[in-house]
Amino acid sequence: MHFPSLGPNTPTHLEAAWTLPFGRTPAPSHPLQDLTPSSRTGVAVIAFGNKGLGNQHPTWGEATLLPWQQRPRQSSVLPGGASLRRDGGGTPNRVIQWRVNIVILVQVQRHENQVEAGKGLEMRKLVLSGFLASEEIYINQLEALLLPMKPLKATATTSQPVLTIQQIETIFYKIQDIYEIHKEFYDNLCPKVQQWDSQVTMGHLFQKLASQLGVYKAFVDNYKVALETAEKCSQSNNQFQKISEELKVKGPKDSKDSHTSVTMEALLYKPIDRVTRSTLVLHDLLKHTPVDHPDYPLLQDALRISQNFLSSINEDIDPRRTAVTTPKGETRQLVKDGFLVEMSESSRKLRHVFLFTDVLLCAKLKKTSAGKHQQYDCKWYIPLADLVFPSPEESEASPQVHPFPDHELEDMKVKISALKSEIQKEKANKGQSRAIERLKKKMFENEFLLLLNSPTIPFRIHNRNGKSYLFLLSSDYERSEWREAIQKLQKKDLQAFVLSSVELQVLTGSCFKLRTVHNIPVTSNKDDDESPGLYGFLHVIVHSAKGFKQSANLYCTLEVDSFGYFVSKAKTRVFRDTTEPKWDEEFEIELEGSQSLRILCYEKCYDKTKVNKDNNEIVDKIMGKGQIQLDPQTVESKNWHTDVIEMNGIKVEFSMKFTSRDMSLKRTPSKKQTGVFGVKISVVTKRERSKVPYIVRQCIEEVEKRGIEEVGIYRISGVATDIQALKAVFDANNKDILLMLSDMDINAIAGTLKLYFRELPEPLLTDRLYPAFMEGIALSDPAAKENCMMHLLRSLPDPNLITFLFLLEHLKRVAEKEPINKMSLHNLATVFGPTLLRPSEVESKAHLTSAADIWSHDVMAQVQVLLYYLQHPPISFAELKRNTLYFSTDV
Numbered sequence: 001m002h003f004p005s006l007g008p009n010t011p012t013h014l015e016a017a018w019t020l021p022f023g024r025t026p027a028p029s030h031p032l033q034d035l036t037p038s039s040r041t042g043v044a045v046i047a048f049g050n051k052g053l054g055n056q057h058p059t060w061g062e063a064t065l066l067p068w069q070q071r072p073r074q075s076s077v078l079p080g081g082a083s084l085r086r087d088g089g090g091t092p093n094r095v096i097q098w099r100v101n102i103v104i105l106v107q108v109q110r111h112e113n114q115v116e117a118g119k120g121l122e123m124r125k126l127v128l129s130g131f132l133a134s135e136e137i138y139i140n141q142l143e144a145l146l147l148p149m150k151p152l153k154a155t156a157t158t159s160q161p162v163l164t165i166q167q168i169e170t171i172f173y174k175i176q177d178i179y180e181i182h183k184e185f186y187d188n189l190c191p192k193v194q195q196w197d198s199q200v201t202m203g204h205l206f207q208k209l210a211s212q213l214g215v216y217k218a219f220v221d222n223y224k225v226a227l228e229t230a231e232k233c234s235q236s237n238n239q240f241q242k243i244s245e246e247l248k249v250k251g252p253k254d255s256k257d258s259h260t261s262v263t264m265e266a267l268l269y270k271p272i273d274r275v276t277r278s279t280l281v282l283h284d285l286l287k288h289t290p291v292d293h294p295d296y297p298l299l300q301d302a303l304r305i306s307q308n309f310l311s312s313i314n315e316d317i318d319p320r321r322t323a324v325t326t327p328k329g330e331t332r333q334l335v336k337d338g339f340l341v342e343m344s345e346s347s348r349k350l351r352h353v354f355l356f357t358d359v360l361l362c363a364k365l366k367k368t369s370a371g372k373h374q375q376y377d378c379k380w381y382i383p384l385a386d387l388v389f390p391s392p393e394e395s396e397a398s399p400q401v402h403p404f405p406d407h408e409l410e411d412m413k414v415k416i417s418a419l420k421s422e423i424q425k426e427k428a429n430k431g432q433s434r435a436i437e438r439l440k441k442k443m444f445e446n447e448f449l450l451l452l453n454s455p456t457i458p459f460r461i462h463n464r465n466g467k468s469y470l471f472l473l474s475s476d477y478e479r480s481e482w483r484e485a486i487q488k489l490q491k492k493d494l495q496a497f498v499l500s501s502v503e504l505q506v507l508t509g510s511c512f513k514l515r516t517v518h519n520i521p522v523t524s525n526k527d528d529d530e531s532p533g534l535y536g537f538l539h540v541i542v543h544s545a546k547g548f549k550q551s552a553n554l555y556c557t558l559e560v561d562s563f564g565y566f567v568s569k570a571k572t573r574v575f576r577d578t579t580e581p582k583w584d585e586e587f588e589i590e591l592e593g594s595q596s597l598r599i600l601c602y603e604k605c606y607d608k609t610k611v612n613k614d615n616n617e618i619v620d621k622i623m624g625k626g627q628i629q630l631d632p633q634t635v636e637s638k639n640w641h642t643d644v645i646e647m648n649g650i651k652v653e654f655s656m657k658f659t660s661r662d663m664s665l666k667r668t669p670s671k672k673q674t675g676v677f678g679v680k681i682s683v684v685t686k687r688e689r690s691k692v693p694y695i696v697r698q699c700i701e702e703v704e705k706r707g708i709e710e711v712g713i714y715r716i717s718g719v720a721t722d723i724q725a726l727k728a729v730f731d732a733n734n735k736d737i738l739l740m741l742s743d744m745d746i747n748a749i750a751g752t753l754k755l756y757f758r759e760l761p762e763p764l765l766t767d768r769l770y771p772a773f774m775e776g777i778a779l780s781d782p783a784a785k786e787n788c789m790m791h792l793l794r795s796l797p798d799p800n801l802i803t804f805l806f807l808l809e810h811l812k813r814v815a816e817k818e819p820i821n822k823m824s825l826h827n828l829a830t831v832f833g834p835t836l837l838r839p840s841e842v843e844s845k846a847h848l849t850s851a852a853d854i855w856s857h858d859v860m861a862q863v864q865v866l867l868y869y870l871q872h873p874p875i876s877f878a879e880l881k882r883n884t885l886y887f888s889t890d891v
Contacts, residue, residue, distance in 0.1 A: 123288040125196045131281045132193055133252065135186050138274055140250040142179040145267045146172065148243050162239050170229045171264075174219040178271055181212050203298025206282060210302035213309045219271055227513070230264055258433070266518075279306040284631075332507070333357050334514045336485050339521065341455050343470040344379075348452050350520070351379065353471075354511050355485055358494055359383050360461070362469070363511055378508045382463045385494040389483060390462050404453035407826035407867075412450045413563060414860045419443040447522035451564050459483075475559055475566035477598045480622045521564040533561075533593035534630055536660040539720070541586045541640070542572050545601060547650040548579040552603045554623070556583065556652065559598040560591060560630075566598065570717040573745060574604045586720030591630075591658075599645050599652055600625045624650040630658075675731030677759045685799040692799075692806045695730045698741060699753035700810045707746035708813065709820045714831045718751030726752040757835045764800055764836045765792075765865075773837060774858070777865045789868060794880050804836070805877055808869055815870070825870045826863075833863035 149172045156165045163171075185205055192200050234241040244264035251258055282303040289296050336355040341348050342362065354361045363376035423439045426432075455472040459479045462468045473479045499507065542556050558570040569589045575581035602620040624647030640655040676684050676695050684693045707713050722744055729737050730752070741749060757764060765773060769792055776788035793801060811832065815825045869875070 121198055124285060125193065127281060127284045127288065128189070128193050128196075128202070131277075132186070132189060134277065135182065135189075136252055137249075138270060139179065139182055139186055140252075141262070141267055141270050142175060142182065144247045144249040144262065145175055145264070145270075146179060147247070149175075152240075152243075162237060162243075163233055167229055167233055170222070171226050171233070171268075173222045173226055174215055175271075177215045178219065181209065181215060185209050201295050203295030203302070206278075206285075206302040207298045207305075209278070210305040210309075213275070213305065216271060216275055216309070223268070223272065226268060227265065230268070231513070265513075275306065275310060279303065279310055282306060332359070334516070335489065336482070337511075337515050338517050339451075340459075341452055341472045342379075343472060348472065350448070350452055351471075352376065352511070352515070352517075354515070355482075355489070356507075357489060357492075358385070358497075359499075359507075360387060360486065361507065361511070363508060374512055376508050376511045378504055380467075380469065381499065381504070381507075382461065382469075383494070383496050384486065384490050385496040386464045387486065387490070388462045388464050390460060390468070403456045405826075406824050406830075409450060409454055410826060410830060410860070410863070412446050412453075415446045416443055416450065416563065417860075419446065444522060447564060448520065451520060451522060454563075454565055461486075475598070476557070476568070476622065477559055477566060477600055477625050477627070480600075480625055533595045534591045534632060534658060535593060536591055536658060538589045538591050538594070538597070538630070539586060539657050539659065540570070540589060540597070541655040541720075542583045542599070543653040543655065544580065544582040544584070545650055545652045546580055548623070551577045551579050552623070553577065553606075554581045555602055555604060557600045557602065558587060558589060559600065560589060560594040561596050562592040562594055566596075573719070584721070587717040588720060589717065595630055596627055597630055597656070598625065598627045599647075599654065601647065601650055601652060624648040624652075626652065632658075675733075677727055677731055677756060678761055680761055681764065681803060682797060682799050685803075691802045693756075693803065695756050696753065696803060696806065698737065699749050699756075700807070702741050702749050703746065703753070704810065704813065707750060708817050710746050711820070711822050713746065713814060713821050713823055714750045714754065715823060715827060716747050718745060718748035720751075722748035723751045723755055727755065730756075754831070754835055757832070762840050763838055764804055766796060766800065767839050769795060770837065770839050773865050774861050777861055777868060785868075789865075789872075790875075790880065793869075793875065801880070802877055805875060807832075807836075808875070811870060826867060829863045829867035829870055833866040834859055837862040837865055 149168060152163050152168050153165070155161050156163060156168060185208070188205050189202055192202050192205075230244060234244050246261045247264055247267060248259040249262050249267075251260065282299055286296070286299050286303060289299060334354060334356055338353060340351055340353050342351045343349075349364070351362050351364055354363065359381055361381040362379045364379060366375050366377045419439055419442055423436055423443065426436050426439065455474040457473045457476055457479055459471040459473050459482065460468055461471075473482075538560070540558060542558070545554065545556070548554070553574050553576045555574045556572045557568050559566045559568050561567075570587040572583045572585045575583060600622055601624045603623050605620045626645035626647040628643065628645060638657070640657050642653070642655040645652050645654070676693060681693060685691065688694055690697075703713065710716075726740065726744060726748060729740055734740075763770070772788075772792055776785060776792055779785040779788060793804075796804065811828045812825070814821065814823055815828060818824050
């Protein structure tokens with residue numbers, strides 16, 4: 001900003017500045033009088049000119065920055081000893097003099113800044129409220145752990161002790177101290193959060209908490225011994241086993257769940273888990289605390305202490321949780337474990353797979369009666385010295401894995417979402433814990449089935465002495481992780497061996513204690529205070545990559561987690577023969593409770609001999625992969641957030657921003673009546689003198705010409721910049737449309753067609769008929785449903801009906817190529833249903849459920865409506881209109 005009255009050298013970064021003659025207060029009409037005293041907290045900038053003659057503008061000297069309260073008054077002295085005096089001062093004309101004005105710079109907060117500051121304050125409160133809730137749960141867990149300690153101590157001195165004093169002190173070592181530290185922290189923090197305002201400080205509480213981490217160090221040092229002692233005591237004493245298997249943890253104050261049962265082993269791990277949680281919260285608080293806030297340095301100090309402590313104990317914790325000694329005295333460590341789906345005897349089985357330093361073991365949990373210690377049953381194992389990954393050329397042809405029908409997977413998702421909504425309603429209405437548990441059990445069953453039946457990516461391993469085993473994974477990232485972890489261990493000097501039955505029993509017996517993944521990755525296994533993830537649309541621009549050692553044909557894919565597993569959502573074009581690909585491609589990715597984004601970088605393989613016989617697809621080489629957490633506080637911003645993922649020496653630069661579900665569902669009518677996007681379909685067809693809009697005809701024609709066999713057509717995101725370019729060309733009715741269409745990536749053309757229908761000011765199947773479509777699809781009687789659904793089509797305006805039937809026949813032709821393009825009728829209905837039916841902004845308020853419930857009944861009903869018509873025998877416009885004579889058109 002330039003202020004001519006202050007001369008040409010005025011600093012340009014000032015938000016607001018006024019000249020005020022030295023020593024005076026602002027006149028009533030002066031802009032400064034409009035500012036409250038509290039907003040005059042900026043700085044006073046002294047503008048003084050040298051060699052100022054007559055009315056010549058002063059030039060800027062060394063500006064002195066001072067708080068408002070310390071602004072210069074009469075007789076003030078500038079740095080260096082130059083005194084200020086009134087202009088003139090008896091000095092003869094044309095003699096060198098100081099011309100002094102005081103320029104008051106007031107930091108005027110713009111409205112947006114005030115909003116941002118308010119958001120920051122609100123975010124700090126949200127972070128603290130969430131942490132406080134989890135702190136209450138943690139204190140209840142510590143209380144549950146301490147509860148049996150007193151009676152155990154009381155019996156220790158009797159003739160029939162359950163445990164000795166030494167055993168009690170070993171198992172419960174430092175728990176009392178940890179409890180007292182956190183109870184004091186909670187009691188001090190709670191009133192501050194409840195009486196929240198901008199003046200509240202709590203950095204000193206976190207700093208004090210961090211300074212007491214020495215107690216945790218002592219706990220960690222004793223952790224292994226405590227676990228082993230507890231396990232031995234359980235095995236030798238039935239009374240203690242019953243106590244340790246079912247410790248009662250109090251529910252939060254506002255929860256109907258009075259108590260939950262937890263094992264002692266699980267509770268003993270909570271303090272270790274808590275330090276990590278506290279460190280993450282400190283990260284979040286710092287992110288939303290202004291640098292000049294008194295809490296900032298205290299939180300920084302607490303974070304530094306916590307991080308140093310974590311790095312010092314991580315090395316201690318891991319070996320203690322992963323080491324096992326074989327009867328031969330060798331140390332065998334657990335490197336990785338997780339749940340994988342195995343194809344066994346032509347059916348899918350969920351297995352827990354354990355990768356040790358020298359062996360891969362596949363196990364399943366034994367069914368045990370209540371009160372008994374859970375154990376794993378070994379299904380098979382392969383020494384790493386004997387494990388090989390068959391190359392595509394080496395692998396024998398095997399029966400192809402048939403994917404689970406899409407519509408059944410979608411039905412499972414509908415059930416899961418409906419159950420999730422019911423559970424939330426029960427909790428909100430303080431429902432009975434038994435009813436909630438029943439719902440949770442049903443939800444777990446459906447999530448388990450989804451997890452079991454959704455993976456399709458083959459991961460085959462072979463024992464060089466015999467059998468092959470096939471796992472199915474949902475993500476190429478996951479397949480790569482397992483392969484890399486095994487290959488890294490195989491670089492060591494490994495010997496082949498055979499485990500005796502005793503050795504195998506010892507190894508399998510250790511799995512329960514050593515496992516790092518305790519629960520199947522489904523939402524029903526999550527703690528209530530865990531993040532539900534993001535629902536809406538993530539916009540990602542993949543910019544470029546660096547660090548490749550030689551030229552290659554390179555592309556990236558994007559994966560996000562959804563319903564407990566990862567799915568591939570987008571793919572860049574292949575950048576040929578380069579070491580520095582510059583894609584600059586934007587994608588819109590739908591998120592369904594997602595918490596992570598993965599980027600994989602591939603080298604494209606064009607060798608048709610390298611086909612994976614398990615799924616008949618060419619295997620491209622992964623050059624690198626990386627993952628970031630989708631932090632709602634970072635992502636939910638109007639601005640793009642740019643980041644870099646480093647992977648195997650490769651750096652991929654990308655930007656992202658998130659649009660919540662409710663924001664992304666708004667239809668915004670165009671303010672102009674030219675163009676085609678956002679303009680009523682009747683207006684466009686009348687202007688064009690056509691029955692179907694030109695944009696719909698041309699996009700469909702191009703997809704049928706060269707995209708009907710494209711894998712994931714209409715599901716894979718097109719490049720956003722290409723889609724916007726096509727939108728502009730169609731809106732302008734540019735004569736180069738056909739040429740541009742023929743050169744454009746087919747996914748961008750498919751994306752343009754979807755965008756056209758999404759941006760209609762009213763859905764293609766109209767707002768007026770929407771409630772009737774929802775009622776019609778819910779009818780049980782097939783004949784009644786047929787009459788109703790056909791009657792609703794007849795009730796559509798002609799341009800809408802003709803366009804809908806035109807699109808319907810196209811989508812059926814796409815689905816005919818499902819064996820090649822992997823797009824079933826159900827897949828297409830999922831993509832287009834909400835686009836063609838979702839009500840406009842005004843209407844939608846009555847129909848939309850919460851933003852988090854993306855697979856709501858409404859959304860899935862929209863899918864079912866389109867699926868009904870897609871599965872229906874061909875529908876003729878003329879036949880429909882002929883039948884109008886026999887039906888009323890009133891709805």
